[in-house]
Each structure stands twice: as structure tokens, then as C-alpha cells.
Amino acid sequence: MIHKYRQNEINIVLDVESGAIHVVDDIVYDILDYYENMPEDVLCGHLSGKYTLNALKEALNEVEELKRNGLLFSEFDYSSQISKGGNKPVVKALCLNVAHDCNLRCGYCFAGEGEYGGKRAMMSLKTGKKAVDFIIHNSGNRHNLEIDFFGGEPLMNFEVVEGIISYARDEERKHNKNFRFTITTNGLLLNDTNLAFINENMHNLVLSLDGRKEVNDVMRNTISGESCYEIILPKLIKAAESRYQADYYVRGTFTHHNLDFSKDVLHLANLGFKQISIEPVVAEDNKDYSIKEDDLPALYEQYEILAKEMALRYGKEDDFNFFHFMIDLEGGPCLAKRLTGCGAGTEYLAVTPEGDLYACHQFIGNENYKLGNVDLGITSDKTSDFKDLNVFTKEVCAACWAKYYCSGGCAANALNFNGDLKIPYEIGCDLQRKRTECAIALKCAVEF
Amino acid sequence: MKHIKTLNSKLLNNTIVTGGCGECQTSCQSACKTSCTVANQSCENRVTASDLQRNRK
Secondary structure (H helix, E strand, O other): OEEEEEEOOEEEEEEOOOOOEEEEOHHHHHHHHHOOOOOHHHHHHHHOOOOOHHHHHHHHHHHHHHHHOOOOOOOOOOHHHOOOOOOOOOOOEEEEEEEEOOOEEEOOOOOOOOOOOOOOEEOOHHHHHHHHHHHHHOOOOOOEEEEEEEEOOHHHHHHHHHHHHHHHHHHHHHHOOEEEEEEEEOOOOOOHHHHHHHHHHEEEEEEEOOOOHHHHHHHEEEOOOOEOHHHHHHHHHHHHHHOOOOOEEEEEEEOHHHOOOHHHHHHHHHOOOOEEEEEEOOOOOOOOOOOOHHHHHHHHHHHHHHHHHHHHHOOOOOOOEEHHHOOOOOOOOOHHHHHHOOOEOOOEEEEOOOOEEEOOHHHOOOHHHEEEEOOOEEOOOOHHHHHOOOOOOOHHHHOOOOHHHHOOOOHHHHHHHHOOOOOOOHHHHHHHHHHHHHHHHHHHHHHO | OOOEEEOOOOOHHHHHHHOOOOOOOOHHHOOOOOOOOOOOOOOOOOOOHHHHHHHHO
């Protein structure tokens, strides 16, 4: 399978199975429309009004050479590469919801303003330590383990965060593990003291801000309903600078109300942030702010604007990194990772303040996907539903050219929108395909 | 080649042999918590620029 498209006046061809990416001229671009279905002489006759016979033959030879080398129309059966795994899942990452409470009231919050449909609660240090023990004892021979401090707002329970990290550092030495910690915060409670601790201990820091003040203030407000923009912006700028503009993301959400979201990304870039992630809101169709199918053309245009602007800024003082356009063509994930994706419900679990284990942070509150707790470990056989998730067991993914980039999409979105872990959320897929095209186009634009 | 320029040399099929160690970052632990993107993660066996920068400090 190939996927071809034109962006920024560059003809791009992706060979899906090998992952090879080619920039081609107009002759090859046209030839590829007919190459698989027409004999060479018929193809040449078909395009003879546009190109000379010599040029067509020359281009066809190049196409043939790539095909012989497995770089075009390549065919591999990767289904045998799906890890069967053992009966016991290997857990390597936890989303630790240390606070089911929040000091902001964001209109689109999937966590129900921190409560996840339950009651407000804080994780105790005792439960946090049990979570550390759980991951160590369920991680098999994995050396690198991850814990993301999440919520709600994790800085509301920062003493416990410090205690958990201190305990994990002691335990990792005993068990030959390496913990990497991240924290996702709205920044409201950031101060010099906790920032110093974060910089000392956190592999990554995710800071929430939606972009322009007027956009941010539509959804993100304090408990008393006031704007949080002026309060948090200086703190976020300081945090980014203190991490030398690396190993952090300023992260926001765009909705139906700001379909011109490229302006929000550029607003953050112009404020000096170098690591930016702005994502589409995921919400039920009946919400006024949810992304509708009719919004897609405008959003596609926004991603193209962004890719074009990033190409112009590339290598200059005002360049920046956009999370969804990151693509490492020489050092990206291996095939095994691309086949199975995020690992929700198997190698990645979420832990509530009470110590209950869920398939991921987005499943919290859905009792069908409570998989156990930190005392007893995994007790539900629901994990088998997740073990079976890969790009070949999802019918629409198997036929999609972008399957090795999104790896089958978000399981929680699939369940929430379609009631089936194996039927991906369609608007999410549409946007993912566009982002992948733009990421590759940006790479082509700066390489050639 | 005159008509075609190939952008990348690392091919997916080659990573069957070298990959699968499972030591890399889980995608939802990076920046996004709602829209799964896997291909923008790095292979654990590749040293990143920020790792080098951190080591120099």
C-alpha cells in the first residue's frame, strides 16, 4: 500500500509497510496513479500527452528500482510480530491520580473537574507507596518504569508526590529499576520550592494553557470563575526557562470555539515557549464545544498553516516544537511498539486516590474497566480485552495508511464513542491522518 | 535518482530484529492524555539531543 499527497507544492509518497518516504517529481506522482493497474505500454500511452516517452521510461525505471529494494509497494506480513505475551501483563507505566480535586474549573475536563464522577479525594502516601511496589513487582524485566503524577491537580497533594518519589528512589536501587517521573499541572500552585523539586526529579513537566487569553478564558477559570491566564502565565514561562526550554510541554486543548487554533500555538511560540502541544478536545457530540465533522476542513487548514509557519521558522531563533508534528524518521519507535500502541490496560494503568487500578486515566469512573487495586493487584479478566488490541484486530485500522503512526488510536475514545474498543473514534482518526501528513510534509520541507 | 528522493533510511521491517525491548516511554505519559500518537515517540536506544544537553550540565 502507498499513500500519496501534495502539500506545500511537494509531492510526497509514503510506502506504508516499509515506512519509506519519498519526495517525487510530477511524472512519478502521475505514474503512481496507474502503475499497479496498467501494463507499462498502456500507462505510457495514457500519459504521453503530458510527458515524453523517454522521461516516462526513465521515471518508471526508478519506480521499479525502489520496488525491487522493498521501498515502494512493499508487502510484509507483520501479524506474526504481535507479542502473545504471558498470562500476567508486564506493567511499566502508571498514571498516578494523586488528587481527585482541582483548583480550576475547566469546562471540557474529562476528569469531571477532578472528581472523575466520584468524590473529591487525595491519595495517601501509604497508597502511593503501594502503587510503587505494585509496578516494581509487576514489571518483569523492564528496567525503565514511568509514573505520571496526574489528577485533578497534583500540586494540591505535593507532599505525597515528594514522599512517593523518595520511596521510589530507595526501591529502584534495590530492584535494579529506573523510575522516570512526570507531572501534569495547571501551574496555579507552582512556586520556587516545588519547581526546584520538579526540576530535580521530573523527567518531563506538562503545563496546561490553551493559548490566547480570550481562548483560555472560555474554558479555564478559577473556582470563583475568574481568568487564570494572568496568574499562571508568568509561572509557566519561568518553569519553561528553568528547564532550559527542554523536557516540558506547554499543553492546551482546542475546541469548536477556536477552530483557528494555529493562532493559539503561535501565540504560545511567540511568548517564547519552545515545546508546545495543542490537542483537539474529545467530547460528546451534544456538547457545544465538541469537534464536529463539519469542522474538519477548517482544522485541516489550520494544521497546514502551522506546518508552513514551522518550516519558515526552522533553524531560526523563533522556531519551536509542536508535539503532534514530531516525527523521528531515523530513530522513531520500532515495529513492535507501532503495532500495539499505548498499552492501556496492559503495560499502562491508572491508579485512583483509593488505590484502584483502571485500564488508563480515561477509564477511571467506568466500573467495567476497574482492573484491580494496589493491594491485590490485577483481579479482573478484562485485561484480555486489551491484550487483543492491535492494528490488525481493528478492521478499519488494518486498511488505513496511517496505522503505524497512531498504532490504532485511543482505546478509551473508541469505547466512549462507539461502545467497542476495536472501533476507533472517527474524527480522531481524521485529525490524526492530517497531522501525520503535515508532520511528514514539514520534514520534507526542511530536508529538501 | 533523478525523479525520486528518499527521505529515510531506517525502515520498519528492519526494526523487527532490533526492536521490541519495551523500554521506551508510554505514549500517554509524554504530553497528550487524550489523542494517542505513537510515532512521535523516540526509540529508547536512541540518545536524544536533550539527553546530551542534560548530561553536559
